[in-house]
Amino acid sequence: MNPIWPGGTIGIIGGGQLARMLALEARRMGYRIAVLDPDPEGSAMRLADISVTGALDSLEAARSLAEHSDVITLDTEHVPAELLERLEVLKPVRPSSNVLRIVQDRFEQRRFLEAQGLPQVRNAPVSSAESLRAAARAVGFPCVIKTRRSGYDGKGQARVDREEDLGDAWRTLGEAPAVIESFVHFDREISVLLARDLGGNIRFHPIAENSHRRGILHTSRVPARIPTELARQAEQFGFRIASALGHVGMMAIELFLMRDGGLLVNEIAPRTHNSGHYSFGACATSQFEQHIRAICGLPLGDPSLLRPAVMLNLLGDLWRDGSPNWRTVLSHPTARLHLYGKSPASIGRKMGHILILSEDSDEAEEIAQTIAFELEQSVAIPLERRSE
Numbered sequence: 001m002n003p004i005w006p007g008g009t010i011g012i013i014g015g016g017q018l019a020r021m022l023a024l025e026a027r028r029m030g031y032r033i034a035v036l037d038p039d040p041e042g043s044a045m046r047l048a049d050i051s052v053t054g055a056l057d058s059l060e061a062a063r064s065l066a067e068h069s070d071v072i073t074l075d076t077e078h079v080p081a082e083l084l085e086r087l088e089v090l091k092p093v094r095p096s097s098n099v100l101r102i103v104q105d106r107f108e109q110r111r112f113l114e115a116q117g118l119p120q121v122r123n124a125p126v127s128s129a130e131s132l133r134a135a136a137r138a139v140g141f142p143c144v145i146k147t148r149r150s151g152y153d154g155k156g157q158a159r160v161d162r163e164e165d166l167g168d169a170w171r172t173l174g175e176a177p178a179v180i181e182s183f184v185h186f187d188r189e190i191s192v193l194l195a196r197d198l199g200g201n202i203r204f205h206p207i208a209e210n211s212h213r214r215g216i217l218h219t220s221r222v223p224a225r226i227p228t229e230l231a232r233q234a235e236q237f238g239f240r241i242a243s244a245l246g247h248v249g250m251m252a253i254e255l256f257l258m259r260d261g262g263l264l265v266n267e268i269a270p271r272t273h274n275s276g277h278y279s280f281g282a283c284a285t286s287q288f289e290q291h292i293r294a295i296c297g298l299p300l301g302d303p304s305l306l307r308p309a310v311m312l313n314l315l316g317d318l319w320r321d322g323s324p325n326w327r328t329v330l331s332h333p334t335a336r337l338h339l340y341g342k343s344p345a346s347i348g349r350k351m352g353h354i355l356i357l358s359e360d361s362d363e364a365e366e367i368a369q370t371i372a373f374e375l376e377q378s379v380a381i382p383l384e385r386r387s388e
């Protein structure tokens with residue numbers, strides 16, 4: 001297939017911060033952008049050449065987007081695979097409906113990983129009150145119930161420590177079809193970030209080491225503090241997953257590094273990813289440019305890390321008294337502020353991030369934690385909301 005060169009139009013289903021940063025990189029490269037989102041004032045809609053307001057599962061709206069686009073991509077994996085399948089007869093869709101059909105259902109994703117022979121947590125499906133207890137006993141306690149669809153940033157899941165609490169936990173999730181997974185005590189979480197092009201070529205960004213608060217990514221540190229051999233193994237897992245899926249574009253694979261040195265695959269995200277935001281300023285080619293190159297049939301770029309970095313997420317909690325004190329951030333000369341143009345701010349909502357660059361990753365981490373503490377102090381965020 002012929003490449004889609006600058007001057008072409010990239011259609012994006014979903015207008016959040018990932019779409020916004022895709023749009024920034026795409027426009028720098030000379031592409032036009034069309035965005036479909038329910039919110040006409042959405043984060044990416046303000047940067048779009050063509051805006052289509054509509055639900056993410058609206059076939060009519062998606063067809064309108066396709067009419068204006070040379071290729072279609074996503075900023076969320078929660079777009080119905082059936083809708084993408086309908087669009088594929090009109091325009092190239094990357095990632096494909098086949099990828100989404102597997103990834104957007106947690107149980108199908110677990111079955112796929114099992115078929116690839118990749119290590120993962122013990123898990124079992126839940127579809128009824130009867131299967132709930134049987135699944136939990138098979139997995140063991142403590143465990144985590146996760147809805148099969150639409151969960152993210154700690155939403156759609158509940159930890160259960162005792163069998164007698166199973167029913168209440170499942171009811172809080174609306175008794176939706178779910179997966180029960182064993183709760184694991186891991187040493188750290190890492191992200192493999194890769195891009196796969198139309199010819200099956202794969203390039204890796206440096207592995208990120210992640211920390212979370214309340215189930216939401218707090219910081220990503222690059223390079224990750226893991227042995228070289230372990231990094232190679234993690235990349236091999238990523239290669240196998242992306243190749244088996246036939247994926248095109250950026251992909252993130254979250255893995256748990258266990259205390260015994262082993263790796264478990266936790267989750268697949270077939271798109272640009274929060275833990276890859278460090279690349280937008282710290283790498284020769286950002287994850288957003290790399291995604292554009294892959295879906296447009298261009299050669300993949302150089303993903304090399306230019307300087308060690310830490311990415312710090314900014315949540316809506318910091319806006320409780322108005323805009324945060326940006327002097328706290330910008331007084332650090334190596335800190336780069338990225339705001340997503342979202343409104344309103346709310347607790348737990350991702351409003352932006354800060355990228356801290358340094359010749360030493362420990363120093364970047366220290367600066368990031370200092371900035372986080374100063375911002376939280378300025379709005380008196382309760383200690384329990386700062387805890388890991």
